[in-house]
Amino acid sequence: xxxxxxxxxxxxxxxxxxxxxxxxxxxxxxxxxxxxxxxxxxxxxxxxxxxxxxxxxxxxxxxxxxxxxxxxxxxxxxxxxxxxxxxxxxxxxxxxxxxxxxxxxxxxxxxxxxxxxxxxxxxxxxxxxxxxxxxxxxxxxxxxxxxxxxxxxxxxxxxxxxxxxxxxxxxxxxxxxxxxxxxxxxxxxxxxxxxxxxxxxxxxxxxxxxxxxxxxxxxxxxxxxxxxxxxxxxxxxxxxxxxxxxxxxxxxxxxxxxxxxxxxxxxxxxxxxxxxxxxxxxxxxxxxxxxxxxxxxxxxxxxxxxxxxxxxxxxxxxxxxxxxxxxxxxxxxxxxxxxxxxxxxxxxxxxxxxxxxxxxxxxxxxxxxxxxxxxxxxxxxxxxxxxxxxxxxxxxxxxxxxxxxxxxxxxxxxxxxxxxxxxxxxxxxxxxxxxxxxxxxxxxxxxxxxxxxxxxxxxxxxxxxxxxxxxxxxxxxxxx
Amino acid sequence: xxxxxxxxxxxxxxxxxxxxxxxxxxxxxxxxxxxxxxxxxxxxxxxxxxxxxxxxxxxxxxxxxxxxxxxxxxxxxxxxxxxxxxxxxxxxxxxxxxxxxxxxxxxxxxxxxxxxxxxxxxxxxxxxxxxxxxxxxxxxxxxxxxxxxxxxxxxxxxxxxxxxxxxxxxxxxxxxxxxxxxxxxxxxxxxxxxxxxxxxxxxxxxxxxxxxxxxxxxxxxxxxxxxxxxxxxxxxxxxxxxxxxxxxxxxxxxxxxxxxxxxxxxxxxxxxxxxxxxxxxxxxxxxxxxxxxxxxxxxxxxxxxxxxxxxxxxxxxxxxxxxxxxxxxxxxxxxxxxxxxxxxxxxxxxxxxxxxxxxxxxxxxxxxxxxxxxxxxxxxxxxxxxxxxxxxxxxxxxxxxxxxxxxxxxxxxxxxxxxxxxxxxxxxxxxxxxxxxxxxxxxxxxxxxxxxxxxxxxxxxxxxxxxxxxxxx
Numbered sequence: 001x002x003x004x005x006x007x008x009x010x011x012x013x014x015x016x017x018x019x020x021x022x023x024x025x026x027x028x029x030x031x032x033x034x035x036x037x038x039x040x041x042x043x044x045x046x047x048x049x050x051x052x053x054x055x056x057x058x059x060x061x062x063x064x065x066x067x068x069x070x071x072x073x074x075x076x077x078x079x080x081x082x083x084x085x086x087x088x089x090x091x092x093x094x095x096x097x098x099x100x101x102x103x104x105x106x107x108x109x110x111x112x113x114x115x116x117x118x119x120x121x122x123x124x125x126x127x128x129x130x131x132x133x134x135x136x137x138x139x140x141x142x143x144x145x146x147x148x149x150x151x152x153x154x155x156x157x158x159x160x161x162x163x164x165x166x167x168x169x170x171x172x173x174x175x176x177x178x179x180x181x182x183x184x185x186x187x188x189x190x191x192x193x194x195x196x197x198x199x200x201x202x203x204x205x206x207x208x209x210x211x212x213x214x215x216x217x218x219x220x221x222x223x224x225x226x227x228x229x230x231x232x233x234x235x236x237x238x239x240x241x242x243x244x245x246x247x248x249x250x251x252x253x254x255x256x257x258x259x260x261x262x263x264x265x266x267x268x269x270x271x272x273x274x275x276x277x278x279x280x281x282x283x284x285x286x287x288x289x290x291x292x293x294x295x296x297x298x299x300x301x302x303x304x305x306x307x308x309x310x311x312x313x314x315x316x317x318x319x320x321x322x323x324x325x326x327x328x329x330x331x332x333x334x335x336x337x338x339x340x341x342x343x344x345x346x347x348x349x350x351x352x353x354x355x356x357x358x359x360x361x362x363x364x365x366x367x368x369x370x371x372x373x374x375x376x377x378x379x380x381x382x383x384x385x386x387x388x389x390x391x392x393x394x395x396x397x398x399x400x401x402x403x404x405x406x407x408x409x410x411x412x413x414x415x416x417x418x419x420x421x422x423x424x425x426x427x428x429x430x431x432x433x434x435x436x437x438x439x440x441x442x443x444x445x446x447x448x449x450x451x452x453x454x455x456x457x458x459x460x461x462x463x464x465x466x467x468x469x470x471x472x473x474x475x476x477x478x479x480x
Numbered sequence: 481x482x483x484x485x486x487x488x489x490x491x492x493x494x495x496x497x498x499x500x501x502x503x504x505x506x507x508x509x510x511x512x513x514x515x516x517x518x519x520x521x522x523x524x525x526x527x528x529x530x531x532x533x534x535x536x537x538x539x540x541x542x543x544x545x546x547x548x549x550x551x552x553x554x555x556x557x558x559x560x561x562x563x564x565x566x567x568x569x570x571x572x573x574x575x576x577x578x579x580x581x582x583x584x585x586x587x588x589x590x591x592x593x594x595x596x597x598x599x600x601x602x603x604x605x606x607x608x609x610x611x612x613x614x615x616x617x618x619x620x621x622x623x624x625x626x627x628x629x630x631x632x633x634x635x636x637x638x639x640x641x642x643x644x645x646x647x648x649x650x651x652x653x654x655x656x657x658x659x660x661x662x663x664x665x666x667x668x669x670x671x672x673x674x675x676x677x678x679x680x681x682x683x684x685x686x687x688x689x690x691x692x693x694x695x696x697x698x699x700x701x702x703x704x705x706x707x708x709x710x711x712x713x714x715x716x717x718x719x720x721x722x723x724x725x726x727x728x729x730x731x732x733x734x735x736x737x738x739x740x741x742x743x744x745x746x747x748x749x750x751x752x753x754x755x756x757x758x759x760x761x762x763x764x765x766x767x768x769x770x771x772x773x774x775x776x777x778x779x780x781x782x783x784x785x786x787x788x789x790x791x792x793x794x795x796x797x798x799x800x801x802x803x804x805x806x807x808x809x810x811x812x813x814x815x816x817x818x819x820x821x822x823x824x825x826x827x828x829x830x831x832x833x834x835x836x837x838x839x840x841x842x843x844x845x846x847x848x849x850x851x852x853x854x855x856x857x858x859x860x861x862x863x864x865x866x867x868x869x870x871x872x873x874x875x876x877x878x879x880x881x882x883x884x885x886x887x888x889x890x891x892x893x894x895x896x897x898x899x900x901x902x903x904x905x906x907x908x909x910x911x912x913x914x915x916x917x918x919x920x921x922x923x924x925x926x927x928x929x930x931x932x933x934x935x936x937x938x939x940x941x942x943x944x945x946x947x948x949x950x951x952x953x
């Protein structure tokens with residue numbers, strides 16, 4: 001059931017908070033899609049009772065649209081006392097002593113954290129296969145990947161286990177699993193949502209966002225968790241949202257022609273182009289353009305992300321928390337063996353890549369060049385938003401692929417990020433929406449990309465689109 | 481063959497801000513292990529730094545005092561390395577755009593003045609400490625304490641110059657009140673980069689010496705390292721570029737790591753912090769907040785307060801001394817009396833009680849009360865000295881002390897006359913001696929009168945009345 005409807009039924013007492021929480025917990029415990037890594041059953045039920053009492057005794061104190069709604073949280077977002085591992089052996093047993101800002105905000109609005117969601121290890125990957133607790137299964141076809149890295153967050157919503165979840169998007173990690181699982185997601189502007197408590201992969205690209213069944217649920221959660229937090233210095237104090245609302249008449253949409261030229265599945269291409277047609281039919285103007293820097297976005301992204309990751313992940317040294325090799329006999333062995341044994345292959349690959357591009361003699365050739373490319377990409381987008389209100393593009397070149405299919409081919413895996421990473425390099429907001437199915441019945445998604453802090457406009461466009469399409473209402477077999 | 485020693489200094493100064501550079505934890509020295517930490521300074525996953533504005537202000541003040549150019553756009557970078565005292569495994573520091581650049585400090589050795597160039601001042605966070613006690617335990621209390629690193633140019637040619645620079649630098653930091661400069665507690669740490677060359681040659685290969693924790697040890701370490709390098713070069717050897725640890729007890733240094741094993745710190749811009757923009761307004765505010773520094777102060781003391789150069793030097797030898805002087809002066813308006821009080825009584829008592837200037841806590845307001853009383857001749861000099869000592873040692877309330885002890889000077893004629901008469905009557909022998917021309921007798925008689933007056937007699941009044949009465953006798 002949709003989160004907003006659920007909250008209404010709770011407030012009208014057709015459902016009790018405990019009933020709702022209990023049913024989510026039951027589904028999560030079955031863990032049909034391996035989406036959950038940890039459950040916080042005892043606390044969730046305790047909080048459900050407290051919230052029910054608040055509803056019964058002080059109903060006037062409740063003004064949240066999502067009161068009583070259970071929330072799933074990607075395992076890289078810190079939750080007090082609940083194991084937070086980033087799906088890594090390295091952080092096994094680590095329980096944060098503080099909540100991420102988004103968790104505090106969600107809880108203050110009467111939401112209940114049910115448990116932690118599976119992902120690619122340290123959010124590095126696009127298939128949610130690299131975590132130490134196994135792959136997330138796609139609810140539409142259990143033999144396929146759920147996408148990543150927020151695969152658990154998308155699959156839990158698609159599989160009907162949770163109405164809303166939090167994910168994070170560093171290079172497409174919310175948008176692509178949403179597309180693979182047929183659900184809706186928002187990757188907010190960099191700086192719109194506090195990163196405090198998000199365990200960093202690539203600090204200048206990471207952004208917490210939301211995943212739900214449709215855009216109105218997502219928008220409700222996003223408005224709860226957005227806003228200035230003095231603990232995150234990279235947030236602007238004044239982030240006034242650009243106006244949105246009303247119909248789509250006169251909205252100018254740009255369509256990157258070269259995204260459809262090569263390397264994209266026919267079924268994906270036709271579904272996304274059909275969505276563009278739909279927007280035209282709704283009164284928007286759709287115009288094609290060419291993004292000239294497309295060939296450089298993948299290298300620029302991987303250099304910057306890996307460089308930052310190599311530094312961010314250095315604190316996992318086997319000394320303070322998490323995994324320590326039992327075989328280590330001295331300090332240098334503690335470092336070397338704990339990190340060799342504690343991190344998975346993809347994480348180690350990115351740490352080595354990042355260490356290399358930052359090392360003396362290579363910094364200028366790689367890291368500095370990547371930063372310069374990033375600046376050019378930002379300029380490119382700035383120019384585009386003089387001509388267009390938003391851009392419409394595919395999220396991924398394919399639909400969900402078979403588990404194991406790409407896992408040993410990192411380059412192919414990285415190329416799957418071609419349509420998503422430039423949005424992170426430029427710090428822009430984007431929504432990911434379902435727009436059809438391929439021949440095998442797997443969902444296809446598209447994204448609307450806006451200028452910085454134009455979430456309101458994107459949400460409005462998405463709402464108008466979802467009002468006249470039903471892709472977002474379709475469910476995998478067996479999911480009610 | 482004449483050898484020349486070339487040195488440059490890296491001075492780390494812990495800033496005395498209330499809270500740490502990126503969180504609200506206290507910067508106080510010591511404390512139980514890991515009692516002054518939070519998720520941010522202990523580097524817990526998911527935490528983010530929040531820059532303490534006061535740190536930037538302190539660093540800019542140091543830059544202004546050392547004639548630096550202040551960067552209007554400064555950035556933080558990450559210096560990556562693994563060590564157990566560094567919980568994030570990177571130190572947030574500044575490499576590419578430090579807050580201050582291109583300064584200078586004038587020093588004087590043997591009457592010769594010389595400018596020492598300052599390459600840059602940058603801000604960074606301190607690391608924690610490892611406690612070795614059978615096993616090794618990590619203490620993160622010091623993690624995140626703000627530091628500035630003041631990097632000089634290689635302008636030093638002798639240990640004397642190095643010490644003169646450090647003394648001047650310490651004086652400046654103390655006057656700015658941005659660092660307590662306690663080398664023993666590690667709040668001022670000095671690394672010496674040293675190389676030698678035959679006169680006229682190119683710069684030689686340098687070594688860097690660490691772990692030197694007193695000015696005397698620095699002088700010893702420099703002499704030792706200079707000799708060591710010259711001996712190696714004389715016997716045809718080569719200097720290895722390395723970091724060396726000074727052991728002051730043994731008077732030796734040991735290689736810690738050579739350049740071949742040097743770490744690649746993989747510096748890159750800190751993505752969790754925005755660049756620091758220093759506006760005109762902010763900079764102006766800070767310029768105004770720079771206190772008068774010792775050279776200016778000395779000049780003013782000599783020119784405007786008419787003190788001697790020697791007095792001016794003593795009174796500006798430490799910020800606590802000059803602050804005390806200026807406080808008493810402002811309350812009493814008695815320049816000479818105040819200067820004498822500090823240079824004489826206070827210095828003597830500090831000496832006797834082994835009180836260092838940094839620990840001087842005597843209450844200037846109370847001393848000013850006494851300076852005023854003695855200047856207005858309301859107490860005599862003996863009472864004054866007694867009360868000053870009581871303020872210094874026991875922090876007594878001067879007014880109360882003077883009243884209770886009856887030290888307020890008795891200047892009225894009738895009381896004095898009565899005392900004089902009694903004394904003269906009781907000491908006929910002394911009076912006789914006086915009339916016989918024995919000079920010593922008058923001293924004895926005055927002493928007896930003062931005693932009668934409880935020590936509070938006005939010497940001038942006593943003298944006048946005594947002379948009158950003795951004539952009569």
